[in-house]
Amino acid sequence: VWVIVINGVLFGLWHSSNLLAGQAINATLNQMVFAVGMGMLFAAVYLYTQSIAVTMVVHFLLDVFSFSYANGNFLMASPDDIGWVETWILLIVVVAVALFLVTGKRKLAIQKSLVY
Numbered sequence: 753v754w755v756i757v758i759n760g761v762l763f764g765l766w767h768s769s770n771l772l773a774g775q776a777i778n779a780t781l782n783q784m785v786f787a788v789g790m791g792m793l794f795a796a797v798y799l800y801t802q803s804i805a806v807t808m809v810v811h812f813l814l815d816v817f818s819f820s821y822a823n824g825n826f827l828m829a830s831p832d833d834i835g836w837v838e839t840w841i842l843l844i845v846v847v848a849v850a851l852f853l854v855t856g857k858r859k860l861a862i863q864k865s866l867v868y
Contacts, residue, residue, distance in 0.1 A: 756795040756850055763791025770828070779828040786839050789846035790814070796853040799862045 764787040770780050794807040818828075831839065854862060 756792045759795035760788040760792030764788035776830045778830040782831045789843040792850040793846045796850040
C-alpha cells in the first residue's frame with residue numbers, strides 16, 4: 753500500500769511543474785490533488801497487470817480528454833467550488849479503486865507475479 757501512496761504523492765508533485773508554464777496556482781493545486789489519486793491508481797494497475805502500457809494508454813486518453821475539454825489549451829483554468837468538489841469526489845473514487853486492487857486476494861496475486 754505504501755508504494756502506491758508514495759507513487760501518488762510523487763506523481764502529484766510532478767504536476768506542480770505546470771506552475772512554470774504559467775498555470776494559475778489554484779488550477780495547479782487542483783491538478784496536483786487529482787494527480788495524487790491517479791498516480792496511486794496507475795501504480796496499483798501496474799502492480800496488478802505488470803504492464804506499464806496500460807497506465808500509459810490511460811494517461812494518454814486522460815490527457816486527450818482533458819485537452820479537448822479545454823479546447824486545446826494546455827493550461828487548466830482555475831476551478832470554481834464545484835470543480836473542487838468534483839476533484840475531491842474523483843480522488844476518493846480512484847484511491848478506493850487503487851486500494852481495492854492492492855488488498856485481499858489481489859495483493860496475493862500481485863506478490864506471486866512480482867519478480868525480484
